[in-house]
Amino acid sequence: MIVASRPGAEGVRLVLESEEAMLLAELADQVDSVLLLGTPDDPAVGRLLPNAYPDDAEAEAEYSRYTRGGLRDGKRQAAQIVRDATRNEQGHPTIEVVLDEVEAWSWLTFLTDLRLILSERVGLGENGEPEDDDERDDYLRAAYEWAGFVQGSMLEVLDPMEA
Amino acid sequence: MTQTIERPEVEQETRTALRPDLPWQTIVWDDPVNLMTYVSYVFRTHFGFTPDEAERRMLLVHHEGRAVVASGPRESMEAHVEAMHGYGLQATVQRSSG
Numbered sequence: 001m002i003v004a005s006r007p008g009a010e011g012v013r014l015v016l017e018s019e020e021a022m023l024l025a026e027l028a029d030q031v032d033s034v035l036l037l038g039t040p041d042d043p044a045v046g047r048l049l050p051n052a053y054p055d056d057a058e059a060e061a062e063y064s065r066y067t068r069g070g071l072r073d074g075k076r077q078a079a080q081i082v083r084d085a086t087r088n089e090q091g092h093p094t095i096e097v098v099l100d101e102v103e104a105w106s107w108l109t110f111l112t113d114l115r116l117i118l119s120e121r122v123g124l125g126e127n128g129e130p131e132d133d134d135e136r137d138d139y140l141r142a143a144y145e146w147a148g149f150v151q152g153s154m155l156e157v158l159d160p161m162e163a
Numbered sequence: 164m165t166q167t168i169e170r171p172e173v174e175q176e177t178r179t180a181l182r183p184d185l186p187w188q189t190i191v192w193d194d195p196v197n198l199m200t201y202v203s204y205v206f207r208t209h210f211g212f213t214p215d216e217a218e219r220r221m222l223l224v225h226h227e228g229r230a231v232v233a234s235g236p237r238e239s240m241e242a243h244v245e246a247m248h249g250y251g252l253q254a255t256v257q258r259s260s261g
Contacts, residue, residue, distance in 0.1 A: 050242045052256050067245045112251030119196045155200040
């Protein structure tokens with residue numbers, strides 16, 4: 001994968017190998033499914049749509065009522081944008097994605113939501129280390145780390161002061 | 164290190180105490196999942212903080228477990244929290260202690 005600046009413009013340019021594009025499209029589809037089908041007792045849904053008033057059930061119920069639909073739609077839209085951009089029906093060896101600063105946010109927020117879901121699925125604790133070796137799932141853990149690498153690389157381009 | 168981290172909290176509380184018309188706060192909580200660079204970039208983009216200010220508040224979140232990122236009317240704080248949830252950050256609304 002190549003993560004680079006856009007010559008003469010703000011934003012970021014990504015060049016994905018076909019396998020990377022396929023993996024991202026698949027993961028984006030799964031994030032969309034969690035948002036569409038996830039029930040409130042799924043801890044991953046709790047990470048994506050957290051409580052605004054942990055000590056006030058009534059205020060929280062009202063906050064959820066007014067915000068949950070919009071937050072869910074926004075996150076689904078970000079996942080769908082990534083899925084559509086990485087779809088590779090022609091079987092090209094690489095996929096190029098060029099994003100301005102605003103478009104890049106869909107990718108940044110999708111990668112965050114993906115990592116929040118994966119962290120629940122693989123049982124990561126404090127400091128991002130596995131809580132229990134028995135719960136380790138190599139595929140999910142590799143995806144978690146890779147999503148962090150992609151996001152970190154994008155931020156180095158978008159926000160070079162932080163690098 | 165601890166001193167430089169704690170001082171801004173005190174300033175924040177003093178400012179809040181002097182503004183009884185601003186009784187609510189937006190709190191962002193530490194989350195081991197989110198990259199520090201991402202949290203900084205969200206703060207800069209959403210709140211318009213300077214890079215230094217965004218970095219300072221991000222480090223407060225990281226080291227202290229939480230940081231106040233805004234104070235004001237309850238409706239505005241809920242809007243900020245909703246935005247933070249949109250970015251995937253853990254954020255809550257609370258009445259300021261000041």
